[in-house]
Amino acid sequence: MAEVNKVGVISESLEDYLETIYLLIQKQRFARMKDIADDRNVSMASVNSAMKRLAKEGLVEHASRGIVLLTNEGENLARMVLRRHEFVRDFLVSVLRVPEAIAEKDACSFEHFMSPETFHRMVTFFEFITTCGMDIQTHFDDYRKHYDNLEARDNPCNHMHCRNRFGAHWAHARRLTDLKPGESGIVGRIRASHRIRQRLIDMGVLPHVEVTLLRVAPLGDPIEIKLRGYNLSLRKDEASAILLHDDTPESPETDTESAHE
Amino acid sequence: MNPSLSPETNNHRTEANPDLPLESVGIAPSTAVASAKPAVIRIALAGNPNSGKSSLFNKLIGGNQHVGNYPGVTVEKYQGCIRYHGSVLEFTDLPGIYSLTSYSQEEIVARRFLIHDRPDVIVNVIDASNLERNLYLTVQLLEMGLNLVVVLNMMDEVRKKGMVFDTDMLSRRLGCPVVETVASHGEGIHRLKQVVVEACGNTDLPRVNYTGVLGEEVARLVPLIQGKTPYPPGFAAVKLLEDDREVAEEMHSDPLFARLCDEVAVSMQRIEKESGTGSAIVLGDKRYGFASGLVREITIRDKEETVRNMTETIDTIVTHRLLSLPFFALTMYLTFWITFTLGTPPMEWIDSGLALVSQFVLNALPDTWLRSLLVDGIIAGVGGVIVFLPNIVLLFMCIAFLEDTGYMARIAFIMDRVMHHMGLHGRSFIPLMIGFGCTVPAIMATRTIRDRRGRLTTMMILPLMSCGARLPIYLMIIPAFFPKNWHAPILWSIYLLGVALAFFVAIFLRKTLFRGENEPFVMELPPYRMPTVNMVLRHMWDRSWMYLRKAGTIILGFSILLWFLLNFPQKKTYDVDTLVAQGTHPDLRLQARVLSLINAGQPAASQSAVASDEPSRNLTDGQIENIRRLEQLNHSITGRIGHVIEPLVRPMGFDWKIGTAFLGAFAAKELFVSQMGIILALGNNDIDAITSADSTPSGTLLRIILQRNYPNPLIGICIILFALIATPCMATVAITAREAGHWIWGVLQWSGLTVLGWLVTTIVYQIGTFIQSL
Structure with a gap:
């Protein structure tokens, strides 16, 4: 050496x-x-x-x-x-x-x-x-x-x-996948490949947007989220690239009543 | 207020720039009507998937549609013309898109069409119940500087929710006319036509100007781009800031490209410094900011919270952790049942109809090669084409229903986990399932898979799903070689083996031929909607017609070719006739003699064994006829090929007879059974009995003969294996070539699977014989 x-x-x-x-x-x-x-x-x-x-x-x-x-x-x-x-x-x-x-x-x-x-x-x-x-x-x-x-x-x-x-601030940030069904969060950063990031942007997944995790698919992989008044499904791979604002309170006033059994 | 936007979002935006993030200037063009209208007005329909675009398109053109492909790609292009007040309106339905990036084929196609074909008017179809996300595309269309007419579709859903929009305000803010429609009921269609004609020729187009640092940087880049790309410079500048490879590549040959790259990099850095995030995010934020601001501005009355959301209710059941899988299985079962069980009677009608026609021709014409061509080549070929039609019609009825209700997206959601292991998308599940019935409609069903590589992979592995036509082969072979209580396990394992092989081949293909980043699984789950009968019928009709027109011709061609290979060169005099004329062996021993002649040197011990079992039975005319057919087959090109390729099939334990039967089975898998019957020189009745797979004494005759000819059960396993894996039938190859867009894919599928089949069978046979020899 x-x-x-x-x-x-x-x-x-x-x-x-x-x-x-x-x-x-x-x-x-x-x-x-x-x-x-x-x-x-x-x-x-x-x-x-x-x-x-x-x-x-x-x-x-x-x-x-x-x-x-x-x-x-x-x-x-x-x-x-x-x-x-x-x-x-x-x-x-x-x-x-x-x-x-x-x-x-x-x-x-x-x-x-x-x-x-x-x-x-x-x-x-x-x-x-x-x-x-x-x-x-x-x-x-x-x-x-x-x-x-x-x-x-x-x-x-x-x-x-x-x-x-990425910066130390985001090192321990919660991810979209850390939410439980029914919980909401505010998008902070997206750290994904160019292609996936652009796709997420196009679907409206942008910083400061509120997302609610509706449910996880029966076999455990894709998840369904609600944002901007419509439903979107993502694989956990992609969803874990979405970091949430840490200080986000779990907003109970969300407009969705989600289904979690 | 839009509920999904938190106050924080708004603060953030207003902080960055006090004005609305976007400013559009321009006058609503309905006032500026050009005096002379062109004779043909070309109109493109653009919009998000699930925005009701196709149903609007259908209402607009009322059935005169024409389906083609965009040049060079397999994305379908729907066009249709109507006459309207002296002008011809030519509509093009662009593929459903969310954005105008270069990451998906659909988006590139739409972008190129808008730029290179320059339609006079672009109708932007918007799902009014999901305004914000739909307006994101509208902003991008405005960036392209297009002559836009915005359609707020599905207004009925909006009204049902108790919402009211200020359409005039929307029109003023966007700078283009806005029309409200309910495409499924035809509401607003007439008005739309009128507005489109008025908008044509409008030159005062709305423009998008970005404010803040983004606007400055775009303005700085525009002069550098001007004249170097077919795209409008403003749009190109924005795309470069999004790092759009396609736009960049188009300017690659420009001498100043390197400088432009540097400038774009500077701009990106500056934007990042000012706003703290990348320029792509800033752009997305601006567009969505504009969209949500607009929604807030035009919403007069928001939705009443009391309205129960039906989609949520349904989803709690159909995507429930426990209930979803049984529900899905039930749906699959119904689809399968409708497609194949309901499809059987029409298939039988087709069969008997064709039998009548053949009988008529047989009676009307003398026995020449022409008659044979008509009956065995053309009529059989046409039959081979249309026999799939009932399945295709019914399957696409089901698929259209699943797709239009929105359940298809949930299927992808539920099954994605499984398919992801194979490197495929959840949408591949349905085609693979249908593959157990018949590969041909299954390959057509891969259309629902949007990602091209995923779709091709699915097509390539589909023949490994053991289709219904292979069942007669298994039913003939398994009882012939194995004791009764082995039958079911063997049948099961052959199906499972197919699935397992498909799994590995899919992974292999995704690692080699279709390598590359997976299409991100970012999929909208649209609200449930009731499909209209009209749309379902249209979908069925489209698919069936496309199948007949595109695949039908190839299948027919193949049939005629195969007929030729089986019937030429023609044998003039048959050995059997000579022997009968000599009167030496008027019984089954004759059969053995002829067979030993054909086998040329091989001992005819097994055949004589059959003969000596029933020495008293005289040959019927039918049997003599079949011996003639055998001689003809042996003499034909197919038979000769069978002999030539014998060294190739030897390692699998096959002789030329099995090889030749497999050659014939290229026309359709189930033909293997009858080919085998001919080759083993059975009587007509015997063959019929075997093809219908019954277990009457004569039905077992072929099995007995098989057993005597091939005493080793290993051969049985090898036949089943090879029938499962190798040589997909010609209809499969034809439809693959058509659906994939190039014949090379058909060839690849055929040869790839045949090589795989050969390898697997050879390994099994060689290891098997080695173990047996121990």
């Missing part, structure tokens, strides 16, 4: 872009601007400007028809960022017993902000506790058991693309 000291050459979002390009190339052998935009869930315009900046740093090259290539330097940097990400994630999971999904998300932010020193110490520490004597190992096992009993909040972060990075 010696190549760590290159951190900070480019901004974190550019590092994320590099990672995305690297992974796309691994997966499908090329990366188009469009794929990058889809993957990172940003606009073509932002991709365009990011690529320009990366090209200026000599990390990427443009080929024809919107295809982006990594230069040698770019590839090395991407691999390094990736390795660092994986290490931090493993550290969080195996040492601190952070649930996989949260670890993934935290690794996304740590990887950019951590100084090379801290990173180095973490590596040493990790090596130390995994290779040293029995004693410390037993202590850690106890520690692990303790944390394994704690229920982890499901917190998906779609791999290292950090799709869901």
